[in-house]
Amino acid sequence: MSATVQPARPLFARMRTEASPIQVVAALLVAAFLLAFLIVPVGRVFVVAFQAGDGGFTLVHFADFFRTSLFIESFWNSLYVASMSVVFASLIAVPLAVILARYRFPGTALITTLGVLPLVMPPFVGAVAMQLVFGRNGTVNLLLMDWFGFRLELMEGLNGVIFVQSLHYFPFILMNLTASLSNVDISMEEAGQNLGAKNFTLLRRIVLPLALPGYLAGASLVFVKVFDDLATPLLLNVTNMLAPQAYLRVTSVGLGDPMGYVISVILVVVSVAAMGLAALLLRGRDYATQQRGGGGLGRRELTRRGLILCWCFVVPVLFLVLAPHFGILLLSLATIWSFSPLPDAFTLQHYGTVLQETPQFITNTLLYCGLAGLIDVVIGVTIAWLVLRTKLPGRKLLDMAAMSALAVPGLVLGIGILRTYFDVKLWDGASLATSWIMLTIVLAVRRLPYALRASTAALQQVHRSLEEAAENMGAGKVTTLRRIVVPLMAGGLAAAFVTSFATAAVELSATLVLATRDVDAPLSYGIYIYMQSAAGRGPGAALGVIAVLVVAICTFAAHRFAERERSRRTRSSDPRAE
Missing domain, CATH: 1.10.3720.10 (MetI-like)
Incomplete structure (x- = not known):
């Protein structure tokens, strides 16, 4: 047939x-x-970036970009700042995620709060506050000079952008990695223990690799957010990065200048490439596990030494996270705050x-x-x-x-x-x-x-049978959506x-x-x-x-x-x- x-x-x-x-x-x-x-x-941004003066296609604007030393420097600076922000954000987020998912820690609620608190403050506001606390003449450095005779150059140039962005965006890695660690099957950990893996080896060879999807999701988001950010570098007076250069070209030279559009195209391409790279790193690998009894890592009690080590890590992180909030609050109440650890008076x-x-x-x-x-x-x-x-x-x-x-x-x-x-x-x-x-x-x-x-x-949690019942009673699609679904x-x-x-x-x-x-x-x-x-x-x-x-x-x-x-x-x- x-x-x-x-x-x-x-x-x-x-x-x-x-x-x-x-x-x-x-x-x-x-x-x-x-x-x-x-x-x-x-689309207009892309068109202008590739458009010649006569309306035809050209790559000359991109050639000009890569022939200009300032633009090349800005490109590498943006990559450097975004990459190092991911590194330092990971140094904060990964240990916190492990503590949350792996141990019964009395400060769990505190760490969970840490995971949200930095996102409450806009990064450009945090940049100003961090200058007051950690800048060259900020509270911390003035005290260090008085007590020990040296300063920490934390807020100078690109380092300042990295410092601010790392503290602001590390919760993206923390939240994604914690969720991923919570879904790792306990049987995988037990299998590693039966084969002789213990403590750090078990964590490095079994647990963290299985949680890689969550980490990469958070890390790629941090990279994109930092790479595209405009306000934080501007407020820290750092203009040799791509986003500030695009803004300055458009606002100072004008809408007719093609360089602002070329930089914009590069910003979009690098952002998409970063997300694509994260997906590519996971391609061909299977991270699925068969959970039993709810799954999740076995949470264990901390020894006295482990508890002390955890608090020695959590307390400094807590200080860093709260510093911009206290800094901006004190500045809003200060009459004068210059070259002194705290404001002279309040108003x-x-x-x-x-x-x-x-x-x-x-x-x-x-x-x-x-x-x-x-x-x-x-x-x-x-x-x-x-x-x-x-x-x-x-x-x-x-x-x-x-x-x-x-x-x-x-x-x-x-x-x-x-x-x-x-x-x-x-x-x-x-x-x-x-x-x-x-x-x-x-x-x-x-x-x-x-x-x-x-x-x-929200709609996925509304069962179709409820809509079908309404339609069987004579309600139309719009009425069902308005009276039942919404x-x-x-x-x-x-x-x-x-x-x-x-x-x-x-x-x-x-x-x-x-x-x-x-x-x-x-x-x-x-x-x-x-x-x-x-x-x-x-x-x-x-x-x-x-x-x-x-x-x-x-x-x-x-x-x-x-x-x-x-x-x-x-x-x-x-x-x-x-």
């Missing part, structure tokens, strides 16, 4: 049979948003200054980030619904396009938005690219991946909104490119402007404390929402709760 070959149906014919009009409209609206504010702007005047003279920084942040969070939740829910609940062709491309924002630095997106929309005028004659509307949209695009993943996780996802969506809001509140790279007037600028821009002068450091620190409080409150709210949802699901799945 011969099989009948069915001809392939055109895409639009498949869409008519596999999707409802509502699904098609929703997909087209999301695709239009991503196309207009992510794909086209980033609340700086808070009064920012609340009276520049309250728009705070109100603008609440407005822009609130709208950006709402946009992210709406688009995140829509994409998650299309991917998980429909058979619409191309739905996974929407997911991939939205997630690609992770690999696009804020600086690159900001430059692309300027190039694409600078000549588009609003009703008052102002450029659309530098308006608060566009800034809000850019904040939403930058944080969309976080909301999308949260929305996807309310059941409420906890996850609230966490998605709060996460988007909190992270958008401290976005600076894109903000520096797009914000042109103080009256339209958010909190992060205000901190940067104040910190440019010695007289503005106090008010800038006050804004920094406010930013930390905003992020901390949002982080706490997201945690509470997640815990509430977890408890609710546990009660609903436990028959004894009835």
Whole structure:
């Protein structure tokens, strides 16, 4: 018998049979948003980088880049800073992760707090605070000079960027590695012990290699974040790195200068390459284990010597993590703090200054980030619904396009938005690219991946049978989504909104490119402007404390929402709760 070959149906014919009009409209609206504010702007950056004066293709701009000593130096400096930040972040995170996953340590709650605390403070705020504490004339070095007659050059040049970035981003490695270690099957450890492996050998040859996926996930994220960062080097007066060079070329030479676009392309390519390399290192290897009885490493008691060693490591790390928080708080309250270990006196005047003279920084942040969070939740829910609940062709491309924002630095997106929309005028004659509307949209695009993943996780926990029951009662797709699905996802969506809001509140790279007037600028821009002068450091620190409080409150709210949802699901799945 011969099989009948069915001809392939055109895409639009498949869409008519596999999707409802509502699904098609929703997909087209999301695709239009991503196309207009992510794909086209980033694409314009690439086009300009490879475009000759007559509009043709050329590589001459890249040749000019690699012939310019400053750009070559900046490229290697960025690679060096990002790589060394991963190394030093690993020196902090790996021992902490092992302590959490392997031992019954009385400071477990403390270490868990350490894992989140650095992320609460924006890195550029931490940079200023670390100068006060560890700078050449900071608290630590002044005391060392008085007591022992020497200084530690921790905050000089590239070393200062590495120091600040390592302390800020090590939680990415800590959280990923801890989760990975917790999933290592105890039987693998027992097998190693039976073969004679003990203590450090067992850890080095068995446990850590099995947790490599978690480590590489965190390490690649640290590398990309540091490599693309703009604000921290600028605040530390380090400009011989790629991101600061791209920003300076665009803001000083102008949008017509191709070098800013060439550097932007290199930033994107290196970021994607770093993520690809992490995936390549895991390729062809099997890290799966068959867990028994819940699996996980066997947690053992610490000896007195081991407990002392752990505390000798945890206490200095705790001091380093808390140093920027104390530093920025003291600066916000200081009348004068110069060439002395502590401020001469304390005042609340700086808070009064920012609340009276520049309250728009705070109100603008609440407005822009609130709208950006709402946009992210709406688009995140829509994409998650299309991917998980429909058979619409191309739905996974929407997911991939939205997630690609992770690999696009804020600086690159900001430059692309300027190039694409600078000549588009609003009703008052102002450029659309530098308006608060566009800034809000850019904040939403930058944080969309976080909301999308949260929305996807929340929708995966809503059983299809609940939707089917509603449809059997006569409810349409939209009514089911609005009345059944979204309310059941409420906890996850609230966490998605709060996460988007909190992270958008401290976005600076894109903000520096797009914000042109103080009256339209958010909190992060205000901190940067104040910190440019010695007289503005106090008010800038006050804004920094406010930013930390905003992020901390949002982080706490997201945690509470997640815990509430977890408890609710546990009660609903436990028959004894009835």
